[in-house]
Amino acid sequence: MKLPVFLFSKSTMTTLTLQAAVIGIIFYAAHGLLVNTQANLEARNIASGFGFLSLESGMPISNSLLPYSPADSYGFAFFIGIINTLYVAFLGIILATLLGILIGVARVSGNWLISKLAEIYVEVLRNVPLLLVLFFTYSIALAALPIPKKSLMPFQGFFLNNRGIYLPRPIPESGFLIVCLAVLTGIVAAFLIHWYATRLHRETGRIIPSFTIGVTAMVTIPAIAWWVTGGPLAWEFAVLKGFNFTGGLVIRPEFSALMTGLVLYTAAFIGENVRSGIQSVATGQINSSKALGLPAGLTMRKVILPQALRVIIPATTNDYTSLVKNSSLAVAIGYPDMVSIGGTIIGQNDQAIEVIAMWMGVYMTINLIVSIIMNWLNARVQHIGR
Amino acid sequence: MVITALSFIMMVSTVWSGTLEDIQKKGFLTCGISEGVPGFSIPDSTGQWKGFDVDMARAVAAAVLSDPQKIKFVSLASKQKIIAVSSGQVDLTSRTTTWTLKRDAKQGVDFTKIVFYDGQGFMISKSLGVDSATKIDGATVCVTAGTTSELNLADFARANGLKIEALVFDGKKEALNAYATGRCDCFTTDVSQLASLRTTLAKPEDHQIMPEVISKEPLAPLVRHGDNQWKDIVTWVINGLIAAEENGITAANVLEKKETSNNPVVQRMLGKSGDTGSYLGLDADWLVRAIQAVGNYGEIYDRHFGPSTKLNIPRGVNKLWTQGGLQYALPIR
Numbered sequence: 233m234k235l236p237v238f239l240f241s242k243s244t245m246t247t248l249t250l251q252a253a254v255i256g257i258i259f260y261a262a263h264g265l266l267v268n269t270q271a272n273l274e275a276r277n278i279a280s281g282f283g284f285l286s287l288e289s290g291m292p293i294s295n296s297l298l299p300y301s302p303a304d305s306y307g308f309a310f311f312i313g314i315i316n317t318l319y320v321a322f323l324g325i326i327l328a329t330l331l332g333i334l335i336g337v338a339r340v341s342g343n344w345l346i347s348k349l350a351e352i353y354v355e356v357l358r359n360v361p362l363l364l365v366l367f368f369t370y371s372i373a374l375a376a377l378p379i380p381k382k383s384l385m386p387f388q389g390f391f392l393n394n395r396g397i398y399l400p401r402p403i404p405e406s407g408f409l410i411v412c413l414a415v416l417t418g419i420v421a422a423f424l425i426h427w428y429a430t431r432l433h434r435e436t437g438r439i440i441p442s443f444t445i446g447v448t449a450m451v452t453i454p455a456i457a458w459w460v461t462g463g464p465l466a467w468e469f470a471v472l473k474g475f476n477f478t479g480g481l482v483i484r485p486e487f488s489a490l491m492t493g494l495v496l497y498t499a500a501f502i503g504e505n506v507r508s509g510i511q512s513v514a515t516g517q518i519n520s521s522k523a524l525g526l527p528a529g530l531t532m533r534k535v536i537l538p539q540a541l542r543v544i545i546p547a548t549t550n551d552y553t554s555l556v557k558n559s560s561l562a563v564a565i566g567y568p569d570m571v572s573i574g575g576t577i578i579g580q581n582d583q584a585i586e587v588i589a590m591w592m593g594v595y596m597t598i599n600l601i602v603s604i605i606m607n608w609l610n611a612r613v614q615h616i617g618r
Numbered sequence: 619m620v621i622t623a624l625s626f627i628m629m630v631s632t633v634w635s636g637t638l639e640d641i642q643k644k645g646f647l648t649c650g651i652s653e654g655v656p657g658f659s660i661p662d663s664t665g666q667w668k669g670f671d672v673d674m675a676r677a678v679a680a681a682v683l684s685d686p687q688k689i690k691f692v693s694l695a696s697k698q699k700i701i702a703v704s705s706g707q708v709d710l711t712s713r714t715t716t717w718t719l720k721r722d723a724k725q726g727v728d729f730t731k732i733v734f735y736d737g738q739g740f741m742i743s744k745s746l747g748v749d750s751a752t753k754i755d756g757a758t759v760c761v762t763a764g765t766t767s768e769l770n771l772a773d774f775a776r777a778n779g780l781k782i783e784a785l786v787f788d789g790k791k792e793a794l795n796a797y798a799t800g801r802c803d804c805f806t807t808d809v810s811q812l813a814s815l816r817t818t819l820a821k822p823e824d825h826q827i828m829p830e831v832i833s834k835e836p837l838a839p840l841v842r843h844g845d846n847q848w849k850d851i852v853t854w855v856i857n858g859l860i861a862a863e864e865n866g867i868t869a870a871n872v873l874e875k876k877e878t879s880n881n882p883v884v885q886r887m888l889g890k891s892g893d894t895g896s897y898l899g900l901d902a903d904w905l906v907r908a909i910q911a912v913g914n915y916g917e918i919y920d921r922h923f924g925p926s927t928k929l930n931i932p933r934g935v936n937k938l939w940t941q942g943g944l945q946y947a948l949p950i951r
Contacts, residue, residue: 276704276726276843292761292772292784302772374799394801395758475746475757475803476783485801486785566787566796572763576786579697579764582704582725 269585284581285310291576293568295484306577310587313573314594320487320569321556321598324494328555329548331499336506350503357500362558365497370489370565377485380476389469389480397483398470407461414457421453422446486567490559498555505547509540541613549606553599560595570594637709637841637848638682638899646688649675650702650711653693653790657814657922657929658714667691670922671712674733674839674856677908678710681855681900686911695789697764703727703842710852712839714811716766721840728849729838731856735935735944737831738770739809741816744826746803751830758783760793760802767807770833794818808835810923810931817928851898854950858905861887861947862914864938869913872906887950894950905950915945 273280285307293300296312297319338350357365377394378384384392391398429442458464470480513536521531562569574587641647651659651667659669676686694702694713703711704726714736715721717729740751740759748754751774761768763786775782785802787793794815797805805812809831816822839856841849862868865884867875876888886892889902898904912918916938923931937943 273726278704278726279724290769290772292768292775292782292786294758294783294785302769302776371799374796374801379800394799473756475754478756563788564792566785566792568786572786572788575697575788576763576768578701580720580769582701584701 278582280583280586282586284577284583284586289577289580291573291580293573294566295487295568306581309573310570310577310590313568313570316568316573317556317559317562317570317594318598320490320494320559320562320567324491324498324555324559325552325602327491327495328498328502328551331495332502332548332551333506335499335503336510339503339507340510354500354503357497358504362493362497363561363564366490366493366561366565369493369496370485373485373489373492380472383472383477389467391470391472391477391480393477394485395476395482396485397488398477399481399483400467400469401479401481403466403468405464405466407464410461411454411457411464414454415450418450418453421449425449484567486562486565489565490562490567494555494558497558498551501551501554502548505544505551506540508547509542509544510536512543513539538613542610542615545606545610545613549603549610552602552606556598556602557595637845638851641682641709645683646690647675647679647683647710648690648692648708649679650694650699650708650713651675651691652713653695655714655790655811655814656817657927657931658811659691659712668922670734670918671714671839673912673918673922674859675710675712677859677912678852678855680907680911681858681904682851684907686907695764696762697788700725700727700840703840706842709848710839710841714808714837715840716808716835717838718766726843727840728843729840730849730853732836732838732944733856734810734837736808736810736835736837738767738806738833738835739812739831740828741797741805741812741825742803742828743800744824749826749828751828751832752778752780754782754804755780756782757803758785758801759804759806760785760787760797761806762786762790762793763788765807766833766835771806774832790815808837813929813931847899851900854894854898854948855905855908857947858887858908858950859912859918860915860938860945861950862905862909863916863945864940864947867909867914868917869910872909876906883950892951 270280286305288303289306289309290302291309292302293309293312295316297315298312300308300312335350335353338346339354341347341350374394377392380393380395382393383398386392389400423446425442425446429440432438432440468479470477470482517535517539518531521535526534559569560571563572563575566572571591574591578584578587651671654660655669657669659667659671662668672691675689675691679689680686692702692708694708694711699711699713699715700721702708712733714734715729716736717732721727722729740754742748742754759771759782761771761784768784768786771782771784774780785793785796787796790807794805796802798819805815807815809827812827816825816827819825839852841852861883862872865881865887867884867888872888875884876890879885879888879890882891884890886894888906889895889904893902895902895904913921919933919936920926923929923933933943935944937945939946
């Protein structure tokens with residue numbers, strides 16, 4: 233065994249002792265903090281532990297994706313907050329990515345006006361605090377739109393006012409399941425076509441328009457099912473009743489403002505990642521693919537993008553995790569995310585340490601999941617050495 | 619962020635010494651105050667905090683430090699008002715805070731003496747033509763997070779079978795602003811604050827406060843749990859201000875009364891006879907200084923809510939018990 237010799241070497245011993253001492257100090261400090269906190273909480277007659285989560289919350293929540301009433305527990309109220317945070321984070325990441333790619337591509341565009349506009353966009357949003365962006369989008373949402381009685385109606389059944397955007401709510405009727413299955417079949421068919429086209433290309437070199445065929449399959453199969461079942465979807469329209477509209481689907485201004493702010497802000501950062509990614513690809517690569525006679529679209533898809541992604545993805549992982557964390561600013565504009573609801577729970581129970589631990593736990597879990605997915609994606613696009 | 623900081627303070631601070639000694643040693647009182655509610659506490663044009671709650675704190679400072687100006691005010695959001703006291707960030711919170719069982723028993727604070735008997739109400743734009751809170755089915759209501767108002771609102775809706783959408787904001791300003799822009803139909807908080815906040819709207823006369831009072835909101839200054847001497851001091855300074863009104867003692871005549879009054883009650887209060895101050899760990903003139911600084915309870919009320927002010931909130935149940943109200947000073951002896 234080599235290990236004992238290695239252990240008895242003098243410098244290794246010193247290093248190990250030092251490390252043990254540091255760990256010891258950290259544990260001692262943490263222990264002291266814990267004991268002291270507990271003693272102080274007891275001295276001040278403040279409850280500790282998570283028992284309060286099962287108590288009736290009594291607090292109202294607007295903007296709940298699940299059925300919720302004040303008779304539910306604090307735990308469930310917090311869960312509603314987690315769902316709201318996840319909802320904002322998920323949609324925000326998707327929309328910010330789409331807009332970010334657009335901005336990034338516009339930044340490197342040969343068109344002077346487009347690239348200048350994209351540059352101005354990036355510089356303005358990147359250099360303003362997100363909180364101000366949110367205040368701005370929220371006050372626009374409230375100030376620009378009329379009160380419910382004077383709602384705008386751009387289309388039949390669509391209403392716009394300062395209480396939200398009201399859309400008709402789809403109500404499935406019998407046969408709707410068949411349409412759902414047809415949509416699923418369409419997606420599977422598109423994947424199969426793509427897989428077949430790739431194989432055909434690899435084996436014979438023949439190229440078939442797999443994208444067009446796939447999209448056609450995805451559209452026509454559900455369309456036929458829709459037509460056969462006779463359109464099994466009814467619509468419930470929002471109606472002005474008393475103070476507010478009832479019925480229909482509603483998107484609250486707090487949500488719209490938060491989403492708009494987060495997406496606009498994060499897209500500026502993602503746009504810069506995309507730009508740097510594209511610019512990192514050596515011009516020789518592009519010239520070579522031109523020389524080979526590849527069309528511009530194919531050059532983008534097969535040559536530039538796979539190499540650009542290696543630069544884009546790690547930086548974008550940071551922006552995704554920032555977006556998740558930034559969604560906590562929702563509290564400033566009345567959107568009931570996890571932090572807003574947790575804050576109220578602290579106010580009612582004064583168990584700040586427990587709630588803060590829960591906040592940290594949830595944000596960490598979400599961001600670790602985001603990081604795992606992005607790292608997996610990153611590993612897939614990395615250059616594989618031969 | 620503030621909450622995080624506070625809980626950190628909570629973790630590292632050790633056992634309390636006496637608050638009174640602390641204050642006398644550092645030479646000023648730290649007092650939690652609102653974010654700006656006209657009448658209760660709001661900074662004037664020179665940045666000086668003014669208001670009913672402020673004067674209560676000044677009376678305490680005058681009694682303890684002989685100087686009503688030696689106060690450091692800390693503006694607190696609703697969510698922070700309890701934790702700021704229990705963690706020791708402030709010595710005292712004088713900030714329209716409702717005395718409830720849970721706060722008293724489970725949140726590490728003690729309430730002192732009720733300074734204002736209030737109740738929760740609703741403000742609504744007159745243009746909606748609604749005159750009663752029982753008719754607000756379907757309405758959107760703006761409310762501040764972490765308040766009893768938030769809970770009362772949910773209770774009121776459930777008890778009356780009303781479907782009310784509550785829009786909860788972290789800060790009072792944001793909630794009021796959302797109401798002002800028409801995002802909410804109603805704004806709800808204590809009636810006195812409604813009267814106060816209405817004056818800050820662009821057109822106060824367009825808004826009415828509906829007659830229903832849906833809760834009891836006894837507002838009292840609070841101190842942290844466990845320092846009985848400090849709690850006694852704040853409690854008895856407020857008792858003293860009410861007793862001063864009961865006995866016709868004002869800021870103007872307090873010194874004269876001390877010398878000339880033959881009333882043994884007044885003599886004891888003002889330290890001419892007996893030694894009430896020493897029971898609290900203070901000197902004999904503690905209450906004289908408090909009354910000199912801010913006047914008696916009635917004077918304070920009139921200065922901030924009386925008919926000559928913009929708010930003009932009738933005294934109602936906050937009259938002295940001898941006039942049919944609830945304000946009743948405990949015997950100072």
